[in-house]
Amino acid sequence: MYEYAIAWEWLSFAVRWLHVITAIAWIGSSFYFIALDLGLVKRPGLPVGAYGEEWQVHGGGFYHIQKYLVAPASMPEHLTWFKWESYATWLSGFAMLAVVYYGGADLFLIDRSVLELAPWQAICLSLASLAIGWILYDLLCKSPLGKNTWGLMALLYIVLIAMAWGYTQIFTGRAAFLHLGAFTATIMSANVFFIIIPNQKIVVADLIAGRTPDPKYGVIAKQRSLHNNYLTLPVIFFMLSNHYPLAFATQFNWIIAALVFLMGVTIRHWFNTTHARKGQPTWTWLVTVVIFIVIMWLSTVPKVLTGEEEQASLSPRQQTFVENGHFEAVRDVVQGRCSMCHAAEPVWEGIARAPKNVKLETDGEIAAHAHEIYIQAGRSHAMPPGNITEISPEERKLLVAWYETTVEGK
Structure with missing residues (x-):
């Protein structure tokens, strides 16, 4: 039994490390391409079909990059697809969820003072929430509301707040935050697997067959990519939060989670605006700091919100x-x-x-x-x-x- 516990502990460490490695690869490539896309410049003399270009220097060399909204006139022999970073991150994250939270459900997943559940019930609720979350999100994107990008993002934010509250009514605070991160990451990775990559493959197939690709596939993929852009930073917060109990294990943890998503928006707005060479909106950092201070305040369960003294009477x-x-x-x-x-x-x-x-x-x-x-x-x-x-x-x-x-x- 002792050897089993040691082996399980090392397995937990291994999948966590693998998840960190793959997440760095995915987030790194995502951040790079977002910055590249926003920094593209339209110059005279670009090849036919080219949207913009960028010159960069790194590692002692110079790089000349051009972007085509659809594709160049002739397809290159070698085409690199950025997809496995996303898939590996989700798979390793799910492995960690299974090893740590499903394997240790009594300790880390279930809080019987919140909801009395058997381990199998808690695990089924966990799996169902991830699947239903993607289905609901995908249906919203494909609905008439999906044509309004910012309206859709506002509705998505409401869904995320509802999930934050719901998870805290079912699982431990630690597991609630972890699941909120997994819920969001599932949407992001599914966007890549079900929408972005298949749409790009349709465009490539049309070009190879000599057909003119339908621009709608690029528009749809761009919208999903925009969602992924703004969801990345909150996911990182939730994945790190299990080390900080004042975030996940206090009375207003679901409100804290809602504010974390807003901080993700304000920080990404600064980077997006800066990379697009539209100025540096430093006000976003001030807003982020204010939100973080509010989070700190909420973590102490203030009397003004609860109506109770922070320290009830002792015997x-x-x-x-x-x-x-x-x-x-x-x-x-x-x-x-x-x-x-x-x-x-x-x-x-x-x-x-x-x-x-x-x-x-x-x-x-x-x-x-x-x-x-x-x-x-x-x-x-x-x-x-x-x-x-x-x-x-x-x-x-x-x-x-x-x-x-x-x-x-x-």
Whole structure:
């Protein structure tokens, strides 16, 4: 059993690393071509059918690039298709979802204080949401509304907010953010697989056959590419968010997710405008900072929104321990709710070593990790995963009060 847990841990690491590698490849090529496309210049003397050109320098050499909206008069022998970066990113991401969240559903996917689910039910809901999300998005794009690009993007934003709320009503906060990223990434990769690449292949086939390609295929692919452009940065945020519990494991996490999508728009607008040589709208960075500050504010569950005090009352015994600086109550909570995993020899099935090598068995170990306990189990609900050990709200408040009065207050 010990060897199985070790092998599973390394498998998790391997698929995560592979996902990072493939995502870098996809996002890198996507960012490059967006910048290239926006920076194209129309000059006299371009070949027939050429839309614009760009001169670039990199690695000690010069590159002369020309773009054709349809295709050149004659097809080149070698044509590079940028598609496997997208496919590999999605496949490796799904593998990570399966290994980490499906394989560890009880810890990372299910929060029984949110919704009582069996692992198979949670997994089916996860799979269904990804498939239904793409189908709904694709139908919207193909509907009459799809002719209005910005109206469609506004409706898509509403759908994403609804999914953010829905995921937080089903899964753990960690899994909700991860799924929102997977939901968005599925739309992006499916755009490449089902729309962009097939449309380009139709154009190529028409050219080879001597037919004039229909421009509509390029227009449709361009719209989907625009969506991918604005969705990229939020996906990165959600994939990184599992390291930051104040983002995913607080009361207003779905609103935070909604604001993350807006930050993606403001940042991409700056890059798109700059690459198109239409100025540098620095106001977008100010807006981004303001949104981020609002996110930070929301993560603390402010009284003005909840109508409740941030720290509800402790029991008289707990308050006495906090005021007198005693440690027993805190130790009881940590050892009773956390040490079955955070131990030299974890007793929780499937965990061979303490996560992140954080051990919480002795007074010294608990004191050394006071800040992590405060953030992960006090200020947020990230730990225990899925509240598997059923830590109570009062116990969380005790951890907060202990840290803020006897640790941070020193």
